[in-house]
Amino acid sequence: MSPRNSVREAHRTRQRIIDRGVVIASVEGLEGLTIGRLATELELSKAGVLGHFGNKESLQLAVVDAAAALFAREVPETVRDVPPGLPHLRALCEAWVSYLERDVLPGGCFFTAAAAEFDGRSGPVRDAVAGMNALWQRDLRIHIRHAISSGDLPSNVDADQLLYELAGVMLALNHFLQLQRDRSASARARRALRCLLGA
Amino acid sequence: MSPRNSVREAHRTRQRIIDRGVVIASVEGLEGLTIGRLATELELSKAGVLGHFGNKESLQLAVVDAAAALFAREVPETVRDVPPGLPHLRALCEAWVSYLERDVLPGGCFFTAAAAEFDGRSGPVRDAVAGMNALWQRDLRIHIRHAISSGDLPSNVDADQLLYELAGVMLALNHFLQLQRDRSASARARRALRCLLGA
DNA sequence: CCTACCGATCGGTAGG
DNA sequence: CCTACCGATCGGTAGG
Numbered sequence: 290m291s292p293r294n295s296v297r298e299a300h301r302t303r304q305r306i307i308d309r310g311v312v313i314a315s316v317e318g319l320e321g322l323t324i325g326r327l328a329t330e331l332e333l334s335k336a337g338v339l340g341h342f343g344n345k346e347s348l349q350l351a352v353v354d355a356a357a358a359l360f361a362r363e364v365p366e367t368v369r370d371v372p373p374g375l376p377h378l379r380a381l382c383e384a385w386v387s388y389l390e391r392d393v394l395p396g397g398c399f400f401t402a403a404a405a406e407f408d409g410r411s412g413p414v415r416d417a418v419a420g421m422n423a424l425w426q427r428d429l430r431i432h433i434r435h436a437i438s439s440g441d442l443p444s445n446v447d448a449d450q451l452l453y454e455l456a457g458v459m460l461a462l463n464h465f466l467q468l469q470r471d472r473s474a475s476a477r478a479r480r481a482l483r484c485l486l487g488a
Numbered sequence: 489m490s491p492r493n494s495v496r497e498a499h500r501t502r503q504r505i506i507d508r509g510v511v512i513a514s515v516e517g518l519e520g521l522t523i524g525r526l527a528t529e530l531e532l533s534k535a536g537v538l539g540h541f542g543n544k545e546s547l548q549l550a551v552v553d554a555a556a557a558l559f560a561r562e563v564p565e566t567v568r569d570v571p572p573g574l575p576h577l578r579a580l581c582e583a584w585v586s587y588l589e590r591d592v593l594p595g596g597c598f599f600t601a602a603a604a605e606f607d608g609r610s611g612p613v614r615d616a617v618a619g620m621n622a623l624w625q626r627d628l629r630i631h632i633r634h635a636i637s638s639g640d641l642p643s644n645v646d647a648d649q650l651l652y653e654l655a656g657v658m659l660a661l662n663h664f665l666q667l668q669r670d671r672s673a674s675a676r677a678r679r680a681l682r683c684l685l686g687a
Numbered sequence: 688c689c690t691a692c693c694g695a696t697c698g699g700t701a702g703g
Numbered sequence: 704c705c706t707a708c709c710g711a712t713c714g715g716t717a718g719g
Contacts, residue, residue, distance in 0.1 A: 295704095298704095299704085302704085315608070316608040316609075317608075318517070318519075318605060320517075320519075320520065321519065323696080323697070323698085324697080324698065324699085325696065325697070325698090333704080333705095334704075334705055334706075335698085335699085336699085336700085336701095336704080336705070336706085336707095337704050337705070339698080339699070339700095340704075343699095344698075344699075345697095345698060345699085395608065396607070396608040397607065397608070401604060401663075402604050402605075404663060404666075404667045405600060405601050405604035405605070405666075406517060406601075406604070406605065408595070408596065408663075408666035408667045409514070409515040409516075409594065409595040409596070409666065410515075418667070419667055419668065422667060422668070423668070449676070450676055450679060450680070453660055453664065453673070453676040453677075453680065454656070454657075454660070454676075454680055456660045456663065456664070457653070457656030457657050457658075457659060457660035457680070458653075458656050459656075460656060460659035460660055460663055461652055461653070461655045461656035461659055464600075464603060464607075464655065464659055465652065465655075467603075467604075467607035467608065468603045468607045468617070468618055468621060469618065469621070469622070474652070477648070477649055477652040478652075480649060481649070481652065481653055481656070494688095497688095498688085501688085522712080522713070522714085523713080523714065523715085524712065524713070524714090532688080532689095533688075533689055533690075534714085534715085535688080535689070535690085535691095535715085535716085535717095536688050536689070538714080538715070538716095539688070542715095543714075543715075544713095544714060544715085
């Protein structure tokens with residue numbers, strides 16, 4: 290093989306590791322994601338896995354990035370063409386419910402799990418998780434504000450309060466789906482959203 | 489020492505292990521709670537720790553029980569004397585917010601963390617966590633239904649829907665407090681509760 | 688409750 | 704990308 294091809298192969302292997310890492314981490318957590326397990330499942334040596342990242346923390350950061358990219362692909366990008374403000378906000382929330390409902394990852398919402406796992410710690414992984422969260426909330430807040438200033442939501446709506454309540458609806462959805470295995474939770478999520486965002 | 493005293497001492501040691509285990513697990517998770525760490529922090533040998541429980545799973549189950557007892561002491565028992573129905577429900581929710589706001593455990597809500605950690609697994613620990621959750625929801629549902637049948641809440645309120653939305657408020661509170669370190673979250677939780685349960 | 692172990696697995700490195 | 708290691712730590716046991 291040419292060196293060019295070899296570089297591409299290496300990149301493909303790296304991607305295989307990350308993709309599997311997102312799935313494992315959604316169930317076992319980012320700490321439960323071990324290099325040995327990745328190596329076994331992908332039929333690589335441990336050194337073959339670790340060589341792509343250097344150390345476990347860098348692997349965890351790559352997995353966090355990949356999970357964010359997956360979420361972006363599944364939620365905001367699917368509603369890219371919906372007009373900004375309330376229509377966009379509603380579409381985002383529906384795509385979000387659908388994302389959780391379809392069990393795209395076996396462990397449910399990656400970021401809910403990672404947030405619960407790392408919220409009491411410090412360091413780059415915690416910062417990355419919190420940063421992704423902040424980015425997503427910023428996105429939502431922009432559309433909430435747009436909806437208020439355009440008159441689609443009443444002018445007395447508090448943007449941060451609404452953001453808080455939307456987050457609650459989604460956290461509860463993940464909780465009821467994953468812990469109680471209650472499939473009717475998504476219907477309750479949609480009903481709560483209708484209450485918050487209108488029909 | 490008499491054997492009687494020795495038994496009491498052993499019981500005290502066991503309690504020390506469990507109490508420290510609840511604190512550690514609230515930050516590191518129930519899997520991150522290791523026997524070696526408990527031994528070091530309590531100045532015991534590993535065998536001295538493990539001897540009280542037999543194996544790690546039994547230790548985890550004892551810690552789950554103790555966390556449930558702590559929550560019971562801090563929330564439902566403090567509002568024992570409030571009349572059933574809507575007054576009791578409001579008092580329960582206020583005690584719940586206060587419990588999270590006061591950072592009784594350094595890692596925030598033990599059961600939220602444990603639920604996120606174990607929801608994708610199976611076995612006795614997962615069952616214990618899910619069971620405690622179900623018990624608490626049953627308690628809340630009883631007071632919601634009482635409030636509806638006594639006319640304190642409108643008769644068109646759906647008890648399970650309200651339960652879902654209350655859970656969302658609390659999950660969001662824990663999330664914003666722990667991940668974003670946003671101390672103003674408890675004000676938003678109270679505002680959301682007023683919206684759901686009236687002034 | 689201790690000391691003294693056990694095999695397994697962890698993250699990580701050296702050298703090719 | 705591999706083999707062949709390393710020290711540290713894991714849960715757990717034997718024997719006292």
